[in-house]
Amino acid sequence: MQTVAVVTMVRDDAFFLKAWLRHYGEMFGRQNCYVINHGYGEEVAELAKGCNIIGIPGDPHKNFDVKRWSLLNNLFGGLRRYYNHVIVGDVDELVVVDPDAGVNLLQWLEKAETDRVYTPVGLEVIHRIDIEDQPADDMILGPRRHVRIAPHYSKPSIVSTPAKLSRGGHFAQYPKLHTPDELYLLHLKFCDFGAYTGAMDRRNAVSAEVGVGFKQASIGRHWFAEARGEDREVFEGFAELPMQEGFDLRPVRRKMHRSFKARGDTGYFEFDRPNYKGQYLLPERFSGIF
Template sequence: MQAVAVVTMVRDDAFFLKAWLRHYGGLFGRENCYVINHGRGAEVADLAQGCNIVGLPGDAHKNFDVKRWSLLNNLVNGLRRYYAHVIVGDVDELVVVDPASGKTLRDLLEDTPEGRVLTPLGLEVIHRVDLEETPVADTILGPRRHVRPAPHYSKPCIVSTPTKIARGGHFTQYPKLHAPDDLYLLHLKFCDFGAYVDAMDRRNRVTQDVGVDAKSAAIGRHWFAEARGEDRAVFGAFAALEMQDGFDLRLLRRKMHRTWKPRGETGFYQFDRPDYKTQYLLPERFTGLV
């Protein structure tokens, strides 16, 4: 059985797709990467050459996320019969292993027993526009080294057992929490001011085409123009996050374990997801990892 498959769905997000392909294609080979090309974009198809590309119609729909995660759930559970582990997530989410462990993500997963779901600790890579002037090019970590804890992105995204994943990928119906100490999910939405503006402009156009408001649609509220805010102010606020000494995140993982519980009567499981007002400077060892 092959070790790892990686799955994402993308529409026009070339900036993030390039990073996704560099990261996962380099680790596992493009032949084990599955790219769902929503809207059959020519640029996505060109960038993802060598991957397994599934072209889909790009019609606007108010239940976009419901349809998307129904497809992803079925694809993950099908691929799981051919791969030991399946990583699934948005194109701006990359799972990494702390280089201090001496392992790559491939190494860690080859050493991980099957029959479980792994939950990396979520970190949001933030562009400190007041400090980081170097543009992002072929690498993100290096030009960007500031992160903030993002429990919302501590997603159960590495699957090797039959389970159902909730819309958005935030919860599964797997009753145990496996959160390895060296495993992180990097959310890249805020890693570069220019890329953020371009992505939000595209997403606002998508929700405008749907023709309903955020309350009436199964689409992330952050896709809607009314929830966007002023872009410069969003990035300027990162400077106010309290800088932490060092890079010891064990307390955050302990809180995940302490608060682990069923999510009501839904069959899903969850931990508390507080809004931390802190930031960390990634150690030099992370430079060039993504």
Template sequence: MQTAAALTMVRDDAFFLAAWLCHYGGALGRENCYVINHGRGPEVTALAEGCNVIGIPGDAHKNFDMKRWRMLNNFVMGLRCYYDHVIVGDVDELVVLDPAAGRDLLSFLRETPVNRVLTPLGLEVIHRTDVETAPIGERILGPRRHVRVAPHYSKPCVVSVGTKIARGGHFTQYDKLHTPEHLYLLHLKYCDRAAYGAAMDRRNAMTAEIGTGIKGAAVGRHWFAEARGEDDAVFDGFSQLPMQEGFDMAPLRRRMQRSWKPRGETGYWEFDRPAQQAQYLLPERFVGLV
């Protein structure tokens, strides 16, 4: 058995795919990266050279997200036959290990017991346009150092047991909560003002092609132009988030554990996900990690 594979599905998101490939290709080896190319885009194929690229039709569909996660679930279960751990998520989500752990991600997974689901603590990398004026180059962390806590993105995304993952990847039917101390999921949606606008334009165009409203589609509200709001207002708002001292995330993990419970009668499990109006400055040791 190989130690770990990473799996994502992407359609035209070259900016985020490049970051995903740099991170997981470097950490796990491109031969252990699986990219589902929705629409068989040639740019995705070119960027993901050396990875396992699976092309699928790109037809727009109102139940896009349901179909996507049904397929990802099946791929995860198949890859588990050959890998101890499978990391699955959106192309703008990266599982990282705090360098304070003293080892890299692959070493950490190699030493982690199987037959469980790991839930990294979710952090959104935010572009503080008022103070972060340098463009992103080969690495994101450096030009961007600010994060906000995002319980919605504390996803059960490192899988080494047979389970079902809910649409969006937010819940599984595994009944225990493992939140390793140094493990984080970085959500990159807001890491760059220009990249955000371009991605939202593409998603708005896709939902317009579907031709149904928010209530008639199994796609996140943020994919619809009418729910988008003003991009500048979104990024201007980041400067208003209260800045927290230090970088102690242990209380947040304890809060997740205390609220762990069944998600109604669905068979899934969850923890409370209160909105967090706070931001942190990533310690210097994270620079260059992504």
């Protein structure tokens, strides 16, 4: 058995795919990376050379997320027969190990138990455009050091036992919660103002082709222009988030465990996802991870 495979689906998002490839491709080897190329994008195919590229049609569909996670569940379910662990998530989500642990993610997974699903604490990397003017093209962590807690992105993203993930990958049909202190999922949607506006323009164009509003579609609300808001105002608002001292997120994990419960009768399990209003300065030790 190989140690780990990593799976994502991408359409046109070159900025995030480059970061995904730097992080996972260099650590695990591109032969263990599976990139679903939604729409047969030529740039995606070129960037992901050496990976296992699966091209699929890119026709717009109001139930895009349902179709996407049906495919992802079946793909990573099959890969689990060949790998001890499978990491699955969006192209702008990267799982990392705190450098204080003394190992990288591959080394951590080589010793990790294989009969569970791991849920890293979600952190959203935010671009403080008032004080961070260095580009994040070739390296994101370093030029970007500010994060906010993102419970919505505390996802069961490392699957090491039979389990099904919900649409969006937010919930698992797995009755236990494993949240190792050293694991984080970094969400990159807001990590760069220019990358954000470009990605949102593309997603708004895709959702417009569907021909229905977000209430009638199984597509993330943020894909729709009417839910977007004013871009610069969103990023300027990050400066107003209260700065938190230190970087101890054990209380966040404890809250996750205290509220962990069945999600109705769906077979999935969930925890409360409060709205944390503060921001943290990511410790210097994280700089250069990707």
